[in-house]
Amino acid sequence: MKPANQTAILEFRLLGLTNDPELQPLIFSLFLSTYLVTVLGNLLIILAISSDSHLHTPMYFFLSSLSFTDICTSTTTIPKMLVSIQAQDRSITYTGCLSQASFALVFNGLENCLLAVMAYDRYVAICHPLRYMVIMNPHLCALLILLSLFISTLHALLHSLMVLQLSFCTDLEIPHFFCELAQVIKLACSDTFINNLLVYLVGIIFFGVPLFGIILSYIQIVSSVLRITTVGGRYKAFSTCGSHLSVVSLFYGTGFGVYMSSAVTDSSIKSVLASVMYIVIPPMMNPFIYSLKNKEMKAALTDLIVGIPFV
Template sequence: VTSMEPGNDTRISEFLLLGLSEDPEVQPLMFGFFLSMYLITVFGNLLIILAVSSDSHLHTPMYFFLANLSFVDICFTSTTVPKMLWNIQTQSKVITYEGCLSQMYFFSVFGCLDNLLLTVMAYDRFVAICHPLHYTVIMNPQLCGLLLLVSWIISVLNSSLQSSMLLQLSFCTEVEIPHFFCELNQIIQLACSDPFFNDMLMYFVIVLLVGGPLAGILYSYSKIVSSILRISSAQGKYKAFSTCASHLSVVSLFYCTIPGVYLSSAATQSSHASAVASVMYTVVTPMLNPFIYSLRNRDIKRALKRIIGDPVM
């Protein structure tokens, strides 16, 4: 009988990640699909970091945060996809108890960071468009560094709190996770002991660290839109909007998928549906970010051309 005492008295040493499909014929396709997406994500985001760091024209707050977002996106995807690829390749579903907690911890850190960086970038665009004359004074290097540091601290504290709460739970024999990674919500549902406080903490954090930043982003963009509408020339309006379009696209992708995954899994018990939906924000969004930013951004394009060796436009 599994002990109900909290902490390490549980006899569970490993979990089974069921993945997205148990069909053997689908496995090679999935391996190729996710490996391709992972490589595109890593190389795409590395190119953005390289472009920003190598071009002095891009040493501005907007690109400083973009380079950090690219770094976080690489880490975010790396917490889940390599393990899934390894499991598909070895035809194993096992992840150790410690490995599962570690994966959840880092997934939570980088997911939260992604979220907070998008909020900071919205604030940056708000200052640039609504207070252009004071932009360089307000968004000085000290403030940019401080905003990044605070984002890291909040993310690490949140993840540490969630993990320490998770250690209090005990698990019985049911250790199958219907997902391709150790996702907090799924692990809590497997517990034998009462997960009431874990659930409360998780939903409190979602409201605070997803709802709060989203409210900040919406407020920033409401001010940005009203400022753009006051610009008299059509060219001026287009130029102002084009500086926000990339960020707005990324924000839409990120925020349309995450709440959907958590709320749908709370409303229905269809774990497989939420696992498929979470591919959107864990794999697809980090992969698309570099494309969204580079395709719509002349400065990034110019820097990338310089790196590749093409003559500058």
């Protein structure tokens, strides 16, 4: 039988976090609450930025793009899990599984690129403040977003096309709450050496280069800030980077945790829990980080929700 005909009738089963039926209502409630908080929090960030003319700057343009990406990341994975628990049906079609894995790669990759773009934005703002609006013009900002999306889509497309070359036989059970690329590859009954090589090699390059760019940007930022003579000036410069640094630490910290978990343990439960921290937690926490650490965002959100203007 040809692989094309074989994969046309394939159906995977997402095992989720647990098989215990008594825990399913609790898991459903937790993930539903997490999803609603994520969507509402990031939507408020987008609305606050769009409604406040003072926030129509490159920094907040990238932040609204990050919030939109976080909404898309959660929407790619959590709703399917909630439907599966509610309907007590863990099956997902081959097409649906591959699509979910691809979109998860796209939006995760897009967040990875956006964090690097935001680091570059902070570098220009602090190291070249007089030329900031000239360098970070609307055309460059839009180009950086489109370039990030293009690179992320290309990265996801590469892995998706390689998975299409695999054939699958039996025991198509994924010990996860969504179709993670690495878990799908493990189920193949054909040779997966090239796929696994690409996952690690391309992954290191794709996530390593933006991380290197972020580190390089902050080395330049720290060097520039240390040349500021006044304590108040230093504090003001560093305060604009606090939220971004927190988000970067959360994103790459949880991502590194997933990598280490898969490398040092064979426990599927530990891998799933690590992926929950990576896929679910950062999109939910990002709005809180930016709203708590940024005075302008606090003012805009309060103005949006309560209707009290802030000067």
